[in-house]
Amino acid sequence: MLERPETEVLVRARGLTKTFGSFTAVEGIDFDLYRGEAFGFLGPNGAGKSSTMRMIGCVSPPTSGELSILGRDPVRDGSAIRARLGVVPQEDTLDVELTVRENLLVYGRYFGLPRRVIRERAAALLEFVQLADRAGDKVDPLSGGLKRRLTIARSLINEPEILILDEPTTGLDPQARHVVWDRLFRLKQRGVTLILTTHYMDEAEQLCDRLVVMDHGRFAAAGSPRDLIARYCSPEVLELRFDPELHDAAADKLRDFSAERTEVLADRILLYVADGDAALAAVHAVGLEPLTSLVRRGTLEDVFLHLTGRRLED
Amino acid sequence: MVAVFSRGDDPPETPPALGGASRPPKPPWPPWLAFRAFQCWLTVYRRIWRSSIWSSVLGPICYIGALGLGLGTLVDRHSLASLGGVSYLAFVAPAILASGAMQTAMGEASYPVFGSLKWNRIYIGAQASPLGPADIFRGHLMFMVMRIAMNCAVVMVVMWAFGAIRSAWVVLAYPAAVLTGLAFAAPIAAWAVTVKVETSFNYIFRFVMIPLMLFSGTFFPISQLPPGLRALAEALPLWHGVALCRAFSLGTAAGDPLGMLGHAAYLTVLAAVGIWAGARTYRRRLYV
Numbered sequence: 001m002l003e004r005p006e007t008e009v010l011v012r013a014r015g016l017t018k019t020f021g022s023f024t025a026v027e028g029i030d031f032d033l034y035r036g037e038a039f040g041f042l043g044p045n046g047a048g049k050s051s052t053m054r055m056i057g058c059v060s061p062p063t064s065g066e067l068s069i070l071g072r073d074p075v076r077d078g079s080a081i082r083a084r085l086g087v088v089p090q091e092d093t094l095d096v097e098l099t100v101r102e103n104l105l106v107y108g109r110y111f112g113l114p115r116r117v118i119r120e121r122a123a124a125l126l127e128f129v130q131l132a133d134r135a136g137d138k139v140d141p142l143s144g145g146l147k148r149r150l151t152i153a154r155s156l157i158n159e160p161e162i163l164i165l166d167e168p169t170t171g172l173d174p175q176a177r178h179v180v181w182d183r184l185f186r187l188k189q190r191g192v193t194l195i196l197t198t199h200y201m202d203e204a205e206q207l208c209d210r211l212v213v214m215d216h217g218r219f220a221a222a223g224s225p226r227d228l229i230a231r232y233c234s235p236e237v238l239e240l241r242f243d244p245e246l247h248d249a250a251a252d253k254l255r256d257f258s259a260e261r262t263e264v265l266a267d268r269i270l271l272y273v274a275d276g277d278a279a280l281a282a283v284h285a286v287g288l289e290p291l292t293s294l295v296r297r298g299t300l301e302d303v304f305l306h307l308t309g310r311r312l313e314d
Numbered sequence: 315m316v317a318v319f320s321r322g323d324d325p326p327e328t329p330p331a332l333g334g335a336s337r338p339p340k341p342p343w344p345p346w347l348a349f350r351a352f353q354c355w356l357t358v359y360r361r362i363w364r365s366s367i368w369s370s371v372l373g374p375i376c377y378i379g380a381l382g383l384g385l386g387t388l389v390d391r392h393s394l395a396s397l398g399g400v401s402y403l404a405f406v407a408p409a410i411l412a413s414g415a416m417q418t419a420m421g422e423a424s425y426p427v428f429g430s431l432k433w434n435r436i437y438i439g440a441q442a443s444p445l446g447p448a449d450i451f452r453g454h455l456m457f458m459v460m461r462i463a464m465n466c467a468v469v470m471v472v473m474w475a476f477g478a479i480r481s482a483w484v485v486l487a488y489p490a491a492v493l494t495g496l497a498f499a500a501p502i503a504a505w506a507v508t509v510k511v512e513t514s515f516n517y518i519f520r521f522v523m524i525p526l527m528l529f530s531g532t533f534f535p536i537s538q539l540p541p542g543l544r545a546l547a548e549a550l551p552l553w554h555g556v557a558l559c560r561a562f563s564l565g566t567a568a569g570d571p572l573g574m575l576g577h578a579a580y581l582t583v584l585a586a587v588g589i590w591a592g593a594r595t596y597r598r599r600l601y602v
Binding site: 020057059060061078079080082083085087089091093094095096097098102105106107109110111112155158 | 341342346347350351353354357358361362434435436438439440441442443444445446600601602
């Protein structure tokens, strides 16, 4: 874990554990989240990300371990903590019968804000997520991307210090994802602490200052995206795709190749090497003819594969 | 760019240092938190009240018209002593008031509760705010009571229009009917939040609501039932609601004050148990 003792700790967990019956969703994780950073929980479905988010969101009591949010106990002071959090849940909980603006008004009332304040904030927030021209429209026909932006606007109605986002762009098309990322980046610039889960590599790389890789309820690794890639991945990756008939034979041959590491996937073979072009030349030299080849830099996807032996989106 | 995070005139918030002597905030008064949830339901209801008002008005007109006037003319020809010497219309109308309260309660406390978890997910959204599970429950219950009170008011007007009221005591039939509704709404909502598949509600409607409507002294006096069944009917919650509303509407309540207190106590206990249980079942379902 990176130590940054000079900044204020907003969330602290020690040995945080969550079990459901005999199933352990989160198994004794430790972390500190600092004010102003964007912190990511990365992992495949079922890794324990959402359970962790729910505990931080004070809607799920930890089974054991310590958890402190904004210096308070989530079980005893849940209501007071939630008043200072914003939550963007994995599935939208917008009221589709109401208009865009009404969704914000209803939500602001939950926080006990005066109507005048809610109206002012709603107008500014709809401007911020570029939905001002849809304020009077019903939510139902809006696209997934617009609904997500509305959910983000709604989560900001109480001017939260921490914004919790559970897979903020899952199910959105690439363009809509970029708009969401841009808005989240702006929030971070304004000092909002972001905590997000994702199983998208590019999302983590774009948004997160630090992240943890979660697998089976534990942290497999922690650090900045760049650190993780430097620590767990070679500088370059050579991706080879062979004729399916020849895939296994090629894999056998490449296993005792002088790569740092070789990963054989169902459809591709990845060679982790210092110099991708040199490695490709060497592959040709031993008489292998891949259908396609690609030299690229190492990514978080490779880190995850290395740490867990699984792909993220499996 | 609009300043989304300008704090305006708000008092400056100094975030507490971790582990330091942070003064715990004074939590809002719980009923006020529940009232916030209630306001959400009002906003939603503003969108749909027009469609709901038709069934609220037409239902009692049909029931009181068909039973009180239609069936009543047949019954009254035999001037039955078991009705207590009043017209069938006067006999059946307060029972329709009480059973209508029960029906509204069942309608509002079943699918809407389930839907707030599964369909429009109102509860899930509210949960991320300062509202706790008990606040969410009580806020929704407030709305259910409002709907019960609205529908009971309509039935009272229809009763008056049909000339089915025999006494000024009828003003007390109104709170009695609302209490009857609450005695159903609270326990049903407490149960509905635990329901995993929506077909469970069909069983409640078929095997609880309809028998209660038929055998609680609604359409005929329970003195007509064989003794064993009569004792059973007297244990049913709707019978107490019907007896209370009928005694006030016919003006016979003053003759049996202890009986009236007994009916009211039965319904109050049922409501209280439901309110107590709901805070727990909502917590168990939402706070996992």
